[in-house]
Amino acid sequence: MIVKVPTRHEELTLIIKVLTQQPTKIRIKVIDESQVDTSFTDRFKTVDGESIFYVRMPVSPQNALVYIYNEDKGNLMQGQDDSFEVESITKGSLEKKLDVIDFSNAEVRSFVNFATRFCYNAGTLPSGTYVSDDRKFVIKYLPVIEDDGKEQSTPARIDITNGNIEISKKQFIKFTIPNRMAILLHEFSHVYLNDNVDDEVEADLNSLLIYLGLGYPRIDAFEVFAKTFMNAPSEQNKDRYDKIKSFIDNFENHNTYLYD
Amino acid sequence: MLEKKHIFLLGVVAIGVLIFINSNKKLQMVEVQEPTPADKKSFDSTSLPLTLMPPTRLGEGEALPNNNIKKNFNSVFNLKPRLDKKSNNFL
Numbered sequence: 503m504i505v506k507v508p509t510r511h512e513e514l515t516l517i518i519k520v521l522t523q524q525p526t527k528i529r530i531k532v533i534d535e536s537q538v539d540t541s542f543t544d545r546f547k548t549v550d551g552e553s554i555f556y557v558r559m560p561v562s563p564q565n566a567l568v569y570i571y572n573e574d575k576g577n578l579m580q581g582q583d584d585s586f587e588v589e590s591i592t593k594g595s596l597e598k599k600l601d602v603i604d605f606s607n608a609e610v611r612s613f614v615n616f617a618t619r620f621c622y623n624a625g626t627l628p629s630g631t632y633v634s635d636d637r638k639f640v641i642k643y644l645p646v647i648e649d650d651g652k653e654q655s656t657p658a659r660i661d662i663t664n665g666n667i668e669i670s671k672k673q674f675i676k677f678t679i680p681n682r683m684a685i686l687l688h689e690f691s692h693v694y695l696n697d698n699v700d701d702e703v704e705a706d707l708n709s710l711l712i713y714l715g716l717g718y719p720r721i722d723a724f725e726v727f728a729k730t731f732m733n734a735p736s737e738q739n740k741d742r743y744d745k746i747k748s749f750i751d752n753f754e755n756h757n758t759y760l761y762d
Numbered sequence: 763m764l765e766k767k768h769i770f771l772l773g774v775v776a777i778g779v780l781i782f783i784n785s786n787k788k789l790q791m792v793e794v795q796e797p798t799p800a801d802k803k804s805f806d807s808t809s810l811p812l813t814l815m816p817p818t819r820l821g822e823g824e825a826l827p828n829n830n831i832k833k834n835f836n837s838v839f840n841l842k843p844r845l846d847k848k849s850n851n852f853l
Contacts, residue, residue: 506794511811535797536805561814567794580793591789616817623807623816631820637827641817659852665831668852692853693831700853 503580504569505591506535509562513596513717516557518570519589525550526585527573534563539625539675542566545721546573549586558596560717561622561679598717599753612636613690614712621682624674639690640666643674657730660689662699680713680722685730687712703742707749714753723750 507516520528528549534540543557559566571577572585605611616634620627620641632641647654647670657673660666667689674682687709692699695708706727713723727746807816820826 504794504796505789505791507789511814536802537807538799538802538805564809567797577796588791591791593789615813618813619815619817622810622814626805626807627816627819631824631826632817633820633827634817638829640826640829661851662853663831663851665829666826689853 503571503583503588504567504577505588507566507568507591507593508564509559509566509593510564512562513560513598514562515594515596516555516559516566516568517590517592517594518555518557518568519552519592520549520555520570521552521587521589522549522585528553528555528586529569529571529573530555530557531569532557532559533567533569535565535567537563537623537626540622541678543680543719543722544678545725552589556594556719558717558719560596560598561618596717599715601715602753603712603715608636609638609694610712613639613687613694614716616641617683617686617690621679621686624669624671624682629671640664641686642666642668643671644668646670646672658685658689660692662693665693677726678722680718681726681730683716683718684709684713684723684726703745706742706746710746710749710753714750720750720754 516532518530522528525548527546529544529546531544532542534542540563542559542562545555547553547555557568568591569577570586570588572583575583575585603610603614612634616632616639620632624643627643629643629645632643633639647656647659647668654670656670657677658667658669661668667686669686674685677685688705691705691708691712696704698704710723714720724746728743810816
């Protein structure tokens with residue numbers, strides 16, 4: 503089923519209560535009603551009994567369309583699928599922790615503003631070069647990222663000599679807005695926040711602090727880090743994943759995480 | 763008779779309850795059809811709030827801003843970055 507929710511560009515959390523009689527894989531998607539390739543989450547959970555989905559939305563459209571369906575049956579109208587029931591959809595407040603973000607740093611302020619606007623509109627922006635309002639940050643939105651004429655698998659990368667970011671439009675339009683933010687903040691962290699410019703874990707954690715502080719969904723961060731940055735199973739990637747998980751858990755529990 | 767202090771406390775509690783109720787609004791669920799590509803053709807980004815407006819796009823041939831990265835990676839203490847490790851400058 504698809505439910506229209508007036509979100510009026512507010513910051514909010516959608517609280518979706520779902521009921522099933524047996525373990526059922528429930529898919530939740532939230533998209534913009536009017537802007538193409540603009541998605542706010544795309545996730546699933548196997549629900550047995552009652553379960554609540556929390557969709558954190560630091561940015562939202564004028565009207566959101568919330569897709570809720572049994573993954574095995576596909577999206578059907580209400581009444582055509584009795585394998586689950588949507589008990590309620592509630593608009594709640596968004597919990598943010600802006601105190602963990604160093605907004606006294608003008609570069610962080612400028613980049614968060616630039617990245618938010620870019621990620622929100624990436625589905626409709628034409629390829630080209632985009633600059634932040636203060637012209638400190640540059641994003642080259644390319645059809646694909648190439649090296650020596652060969653297409654690269656990375657969705658984004660940053661040039662450490664000048665801070666220019668390259669993004670593959672082909673890959674970026676498929677991502678949710680939170681996925682896009684996590685990727686851009688990761689690239690930004692390499693050059694502007696890291697002590698060691700090429701330390702991937704340090705960039706992960708520096709970017710996560712901003713991402714989580716702004717109130718973006720935790721599950722989308724896991725997803726993008728697992729799929730995009732750790733595309734090969736290795737001991738190093740397992741260690742990286744464990745550090746990210748530990749960081750997010752500690753963030754939720756209000757503990758300070760020290761990276762060494 | 764209620765004292766001023768009690769009236770004040772009741773007022774604070776009432777405001778708290780109102781904030782709680784209004785912060786969690788259960789929505790009336792309105793089921794809709796899947797939008798068609800034609801439904802999305804009319805989207806106009808100028809209707810977006812300032813914080814969500816598309817960023818500035820440089821024109822054809824317009825020069826890139828020449829930004830010096832302020833951060834000194836080659837500090838005496840950190841001895842970074844290790845540019846020799848990469849075949850190019852991208853991370």
